[in-house]
Amino acid sequence: MTYKSGPHFLQIPGPSHVPGRILRAIEQPTIDHRGPDFQALAKEVLAKVKPIFKTESPVVIFPSSGTGAWEAALVNTLTPGDKVLMFETGQFSTLWCELATRIGLVPELITGDWRHGVDAAAIEAKLVEDKSHEIKAVCVVHNETSTGVTSNIAAVRKAIDAANHPALFLVDTISGLASADYRHDEWGVDVTISGSQKGLMLPPGLGFNAVGPKAMKAAESGGINRSYWDWNHQVGMNRDGWFPYTPATNLLYGLKEACDMIMEEGLDNVFARHERWSEATRRAVKTWGLEVLCQNAEEHSPVLTAVVMPEGHDADKYREVVLDKFDMSLGSGLGKVKGRVFRIGHLGYFNDLMLMGTLSGVEMGLAVAGVPHTKGGAQAAMDYLTGNA
Incomplete structure (x- = not known):
């Protein structure tokens, strides 16, 4: 190894x-x-x-x-x-x-x-x-x-x-x-x-x-x-x-x-930081030109974001690239969406720098794996986090 x-x-x-x-x-x-x-x-x-x-x-x-x-x-x-x-x-x-x-x-x-x-x-x-x-x-x-x-x-x-x-x-x-x-x-x-x-x-x-x-x-x-x-x-x-x-x-x-x-910390503060990370992550996904699996804005999870891969690209193969090149584990697609989505967890014992490291790794992985995307998703998330500190 x-x-x-x-x-x-x-x-x-x-x-x-x-x-x-x-x-x-x-x-x-x-x-x-x-x-x-x-x-x-x-x-x-x-x-x-x-x-x-x-x-x-x-x-x-x-x-x-x-x-x-x-x-x-x-x-x-x-x-x-x-x-x-x-x-x-x-x-x-x-x-x-x-x-x-x-x-x-x-x-x-x-x-x-x-x-x-x-x-x-x-x-x-x-x-x-x-x-x-x-x-x-x-x-x-x-x-x-x-x-x-x-x-x-x-x-x-x-x-x-x-x-x-x-x-x-x-x-x-x-x-x-x-x-x-x-x-x-x-x-x-x-x-x-x-x-x-x-x-x-x-x-x-x-x-x-x-x-x-x-x-x-x-x-x-x-x-x-x-x-x-x-x-x-x-x-x-x-x-x-x-x-x-x-x-x-x-x-x-x-x-x-x-x-x-x-x-x-206080439960309301816990919930607020999860909502904030969720919004930052979705802004990154949107900038990349990818799609969030959840289609109703009122139902977006503060716990995780499931990202839909472009047609012709396998989410599990992309996850393998991210794990191999950047030593980061992303959630797999399960059941009906296996191979179609990957999941980004942003929950629990977590902070802004961990989210930025995660989204940077996702963006680098998209480039290395040859997944079509627009650069700047991590920057969009960072702009949101710094503007809503």
Whole structure:
């Protein structure tokens, strides 16, 4: 292997960079998860994570990926054969739908073009048609990591209410939490699903369910047979600072530090800087003469930007050039857009200079790979950042 000087540029939309403060927290000696020190840690972490979701409800923490948190949300609230309404916004909404099928649910997927967010009117129309209330849950993705599209969750809540439908409302904000504005309680979400490796700036390994009262009641009286994913056992033990099985102790140390960092900065400030980087990135893409995958300006993700390659040029081959020549990883296209887009992550532990390094690397890569473009995208982003410092 050829030695490469300097740090690798990891610019995928998660896992994101882990700051030194969090790494130092994680490297603390592992403690007895049945002892008083852990009990104090657990109580503190379980309290500190709630404001990140903007909720007063319990937040259940699993040693899992976001996929595990998807499954937990479904098996606690639904029973085999239940109909669930889902909306296709990209690869991850599709995978969640596939998971629902595998565990015995009956999802109805409203098709989308992967360039727009959830159509709240289409959700409302389906619920209005459902006179017998066969649909037991509405499941949508807040920030679709595969496409760079952020859906209007408040609008979906209004659609459910307008239809006067009792369906539960489940939302995946795995890549949106702590990067894009999200309000579990205010938006009337029953279960919010998230993960540790995006805006929370942690390594992969923690899955989250923020559980509202209606969802908790459903879990107490029903759900699919479960053990590991059971909220009832977990929430009951969490009240006293315990977990029903061995928790990811050192990641909880990191989560405590992450919550402290986020709240020290202030959530509104966190959201504002992500929006600023997103706008700067789009200005670079426009200057290059390329196209952003998301077509609705109101739905542009603050977390990442998906860039469409010109016809006849393969996005994965371009990414290989960037990795080889500049030691930078860009996100690949997934599912239907594989080979057609690359994704630029601008989330979490990040700053203006990191964005400028990223966009400069993208522009140099376009030149080296022979991708048709107009020079000056990085400069356009820099002009925006300096004019809006």
